[in-house]
Amino acid sequence: MTEKKGIKIVTIGGGSSYTPELIEGFIKRYDTLPVHELWLVDIPEGEEKLNIVGSLAKRMVKEAGIPMKIHLTLNRQEALKDADFVTTQFRVGLLKARAIDERIPLKHGVIGQETNGPGGLFKGLRTIPVILDIVKDMETYCPDAWLINFTNPAGMVTEAIYRHSNWNKVVGLCNVPVGMRMGVAKALDVKPDRVEVDFAGLNHMVYGLNIYLDGENVTKMVIEKMTSGDTSMTMKNISDLGWEPGFLKALNMLPCPYHRYYYKTDEMLAEELKNAEEKGTRAEVVQKLETELFELYKDVELRKKPEQLEKRGGAYYSDAACNLIDSIHNDRGDVQPVNTLNKGAIASIADDSAVEVSCIITKSGPKPIAVGDLPVSVRGLVQQIKSFERVAAEAAVTGDYDKALLAMTINPLVPSDTLAKIILDEMMEAHKEHLPQFI
Incomplete structure (x- = not known):
């Protein structure tokens, strides 16, 4: 990672509609984070989007007047050679798979959501084998690189890498804590840099x-x-349902938007069913939005990230990713919330499990800040979700059907083992193309 040659970054899932956010982030930080090579990698099914996004990326870099070379490729191994950082933002099965993750549970009266409940389980089952293959390639082609994973479910994916590979230079990342901090700043009507939050728990928990x-x-x-x-804090993809005042006062902590699925399950389910009937599931809405975005991206006069991208739900994505890479590269020692090994930071979670916690970011990676035990009011829920993540990761790696059923059943959003099996079987059939380990 020398200053002379600059930094080489590889983004897997480079054809994502989020990529212009990432490009914008690297452009803004070029003085301290001189990215000389950025490789955008995708699969054949994503080649058209890769070319559209890649062309926009090149126009953005040219407009900024910086010597960042953009490469587009379907050859992951070629791209990874001698990389300094690898970022992952892919979706196995594309948005079509996400729509299945949402529709099937809803049909059975269960929350249908991308990273929570049955949908989160199946996104993990599809994603973990792929991320572990990427890690194997990194061991060969860029053994000194850092893996910055944005691919959901980020907590489960990070857990799987730590537990089922020998790779430890990985950090899981999410824009939710950044959004929470920004929400606090807005509520207090102050600049975000005046606000600090002690974060602890799991990804989306x-x-x-x-x-x-x-x-x-x-x-x-x-x-x-x-x-x-x-004030209220949520995200584009989560309904802004208010909290019971007495509950929030007794909790005396800031919940993340995804907590609504666990603390307001009935209301969120009703909202999802209503939205699915009237305008489609979130995946179906996003498919339409992405079509519009990529039409915008095709405009050869467009040389910056369009404002419409904020509707996609990825606000602060580039800030989270680029700040983390910048802090590792420059050994800043600042504090950021990331997914990393617990190492005793949260007393009620195993030391060798992945947690989302405020960390000091250094050139040797995140150093978790100890928070002690979680309050008893939230400890059990967090532990239950962690057990779900660990069992789900094991099922994804082994292809063990019974482990997948166990993971589905212990998830708090699934009410019984009988219903768990019904949903599991239906989703296994729907996703079989992307679940070769279960054949």
């Missing part, structure tokens, strides 16, 4: 334990604003 404004603990103030209806 993370809590803001303490909130600080200029170093002063303002957790109760923020909770008051949320209970009074002055």
Whole structure:
């Protein structure tokens, strides 16, 4: 990783509609993060989108006047050679698979969502074998590189890499904590750099334990604003259903938007069913949005990230990814919430499990900040989701049907083993093309 040759970054899933966000982030940080080579990698099914996004990326770089060379390829091994950082943002089965993940559970009266419940399980079953193949290629072609994984379910994927490979230079990343911090800043009407949050939990199951404004603990103030209806924090892909004031006050922590699936299951299910009937599931909505985005991307006059991308649900994606890479490269020692090995940071989670927690970011990776035990009010739910992630990862690696059934059943969004089996069998059949380990 020398200054002379600059930095080589490989993005797997480079044809994603999110890629312009990433390009924008690298352009903004070029002075401190001189990316001289960026390889965008995709699969044959994604070649058309890769070419469209890649052309936009090249126009953005040219407009910025920086010497960043953009390469487009379907050859992952060629791209990985001597990379410094590898970022992953792919979706096995594309949005069609996500729509199946949403539709089948809903048909059976269960939350249908990309990273939670049955949908999260099947996204993990499809994704983990692929990410482990990528890791094997990295061992051969870029053994010193850092793997920055944005691919969902990020917590389960990070867990699988740590537990089922020999690769330890991996960091799982999510834009949810960044969005939570931005939401706090908006609620307090201050600049985000004045706000700090102690994050602890799991991916899409993370809590803001303490909130600080200029170093002063303002957790109760923020909770008051949320209970009074002055502010609400969610994402484009999660319905903005308000919380019971008494619940939030007693919790006295900042829940993440995904907690609605666990604390407001009935209301969220009703909302999902209504939306699915009226305008389609989230995947079906995103398919339409992506069609519009890629039409915009084709415009040869477009030389910057279009504002419409924010509707896609990936706000702060580039900031999270680029800040992390910049901090590792420059050994900044700043604090960022990431998915990494627990190493005792959360007392009630195994040391060798992946957690999402505030870390000091250094050139040797994230150093988790110890928070002690999670409050008893949330400890059990977090542990249950962690057990789900571990069993699901084992099922994905081994192709063990019974382990997949166990994972489905212990997920708190699935009400019984009988229903778990019905949904599991139907989804196994629907996704069989992308589940060769279960054949």
